[in-house]
Amino acid sequence: MNYEHVLVTSSGPITTLTLNRPEKRNALAMPVMRELTQALRAVAQSDALGVILAANGPVFSAGHNFGDMAGATLAQARELFGVCTEMMDAVQAMPQPVIARVHALATAAGCQLVASCDLAIAADTAGFAIPGGKGGLFCHTPLVAVARNIGRKRALEMALTGDVIDAATAAQWGLINRAVPADQLDAATLDLITRATRGSALSKAMGKQGFYQQVGLPQAQAYALACELMATAAMTPDAQEGIAAFLQKRQAHYTQRPSGTGA
Structure with missing residues (x-):
């Protein structure tokens, strides 16, 4: 499918979605957000094993388009x-x-988008900010995602000051996995997503879903959920194949995919 603001490319099992509105600093205007959501949902149903979210131009994303908010009604x-x-x-x-x-x-919402991804690699020249604290509209929604990555004090420092943190600080705080020299960004990203997609695709999908279900729960509830997930997952053919391969000291052959994907 062709999109106006998002490029979709694939290399082997990895699909890359690239924000492609550089002249607007990849601002997340309403049409851009609708397109990216559509593209994400389409890839979710495909046979891709992993997804890279990237952007073209001098800015990864400047966040919301203020033009969408100027003079807007509450409903809008x-x-x-x-x-x-x-x-x-x-x-x-x-x-x-x-x-x-x-x-x-x-x-702003561009930083929120990074925080919402499962993993993130940044060039050491990149920066991150939720700058509403410097102006008249606090970054309430970006703070939801950012605070779930870096903890309260650091999240509030970003939100209240609005200051940019560099990539090294973002890595230290846990907003991204690591910062690398700019000329190594593509290779480092591909390396991590390749390692993150090995093994059973079904197991990975169940693991991702389970993580987001349990991570905000009290510990007792989290264990109750995780125990049930692990017990039911152990019944799947891929899990039994992995166990058998380990016991038999052979290479495992995984065949299961999440329901609804293209495989």
Whole structure:
């Protein structure tokens, strides 16, 4: 499918979705968010094993398009942030691991998008900010995703000051997995998503879903959920194949895919 603002390319089992509105700093205007959500849901149903989320131009994403908010009614503003939430949820709902490849500045909802990805690698020249604290509209929704990555004090420092943190700090704080020299960004991203997609695709999809279900629960509830997930997962053919391969000291051959994908 062809999109106006998103490029979709595939190399082997990895599909790359690239924000392609560089002249607008890849601002997440309503049409861009709707397209990216559609593309994410389409890839979720495909035979891709992993997804790279990237961007073209001098900025990864400048966040929301203020033009969508200027003079908007309350109903229009609610729709805008509802569409944004659907996009963020689509990243975490899809069975494939999603890695953000951040080459440059990611601010506000752009930073939120990085925080919503399962993994993230950034060039050491990239930066991250939720800058609403410097202006008149606090970054309420970006803070939801960011705080789930870096903890309260650091998240509030970003939100209240609005200051940019560099990629090294983002890695230290846990917003991204690591920062690498810019000329190594593509290779480092591909290396991590390749390692994150080996093994059983079904097991990976169940693991991703289970992680997001349990990570916000109290420990007792999290263990109750995880125990049930692990017990039922142990019954799957792929799990039994992995166990048998280990016991028999041979290479495992996994065949199961998440339901609804293209395989």
